[in-house]
Amino acid sequence: MCRREKPITTSNKALRELQEWLRGQRARTGQGYRALSVRAGCHATTLQRAATGETVPKLPTVLSYARACDASPDEARHLWKRARYEESRLVRGGRSRPAPRPEFIRDFVDLSAALVDLYEKAGSPAQRTMEQRAGGYGALPRSTAHRIVNKRAVPHTLAQFRAYLRACELPEADWARWEAAWTRAWRYEKRDDFDSLGAYGLGPRILHESPWFETPESITQEMLEVLPKHEQADVKIHLQRPGPIPRVPVFQAKHGDSARRLQQHVRRKRQRQLERE
Structure with missing residues (x-):
């Protein structure tokens, strides 16, 4: 005869649902914890604690x-x-502003808020685990x-963004x-950056310096719409030319170090804004 279960006392509703499900599965088998x-x-004792404890058990134990x-x-x-996500939310005292869809x-x-929410819904895996799931060295x-889940950065390339989605098991x-x-x-x-830097000659520069573009094949029409129409034409011309795209950006060649310093200032301003959130 199986020993009577201890009552579930957790305030985490998702954890309670997990524990009730585990107990239901054990009751279906008719076995005690020792068997x-x-x-x-x-x-x-580990199995019993998983179906009774106040904290979310480890995933290998649940599996x-x-x-x-x-x-x-x-x-x-x-x-x-779901239990891990609710646990993270309770530790923060609840979320004042829900992450956008x-x-x-x-x-x-x-x-940044949506990516952190996605990470927490994935069970807040360790960064080592995320690196392994992402696939491929680097x-x-x-x-x-670590920087992304702490709102200190966002993925800088489409490949890195996809790796993050893969690490979160989306x-x-x-x-x-x-x-x-x-x-x-x-x-x-980047539209804000264009307002600060001026739109003149940005087409060739964006191909090299924007983190959107890994290869010319990754450029979509939606990305091109950032630029003025005459700059869109410049980008398309460069993409149609055989061989590598010229390495000297037009804007930088015409305006020199002052353009680079202003661009760095804008990027630092964006980074400080992210860190304050």
Whole structure:
């Protein structure tokens, strides 16, 4: 006969749902924790604590519990992520302003908040884990992931942004709307830069200095709409030419170091704004 379960006392509603699900799976098997621990490869006390404790158990423990009960690991992972997300929210004392959905992202502040929310919904994985999930050497270094999840930076290239989405285990079917949000945020921020720097001769420069563009093939019509019409024509001409795009930006060649200093000033201003959030 199985020992009677301790009452669930957590204030985390998502954790309560996870624990009730775990208990339901164990009840379905009719096994006690000692017998279940043999199949799970975990100590009986660890399994019991997972279905009773005040804190969210580790993911491997939850998956082992589900495996021992022949339950769905996908359902277990989903419930665990919700519990971790709610735990993060409670630690911060609740969120005063909800993170915007991808279609409502406008600038870096919105994008940064949404990326942190995406990270927390993924279960707040360790930066080492994110680096491994991102795939490929240097796709998403731990230091970069740390800066992004602490609102100190946003992904600077489309490849890095995709690596971040992969690290957060976002299904690829949802990538398109997130990529559109990333492009929109960069377009908004760069439009401000254009107002500060002037629009003259920016077409060739943007091909080299904007973090939007990894290769000419990655440039979309939405990205080109940032520029004035005559600059869009300049970009298209450069893309149609065989060989590498010229390395000397037109704006920089005409205006020299003053343009670079002003551009650096604008970027530092954006960075300070992100750090204050």
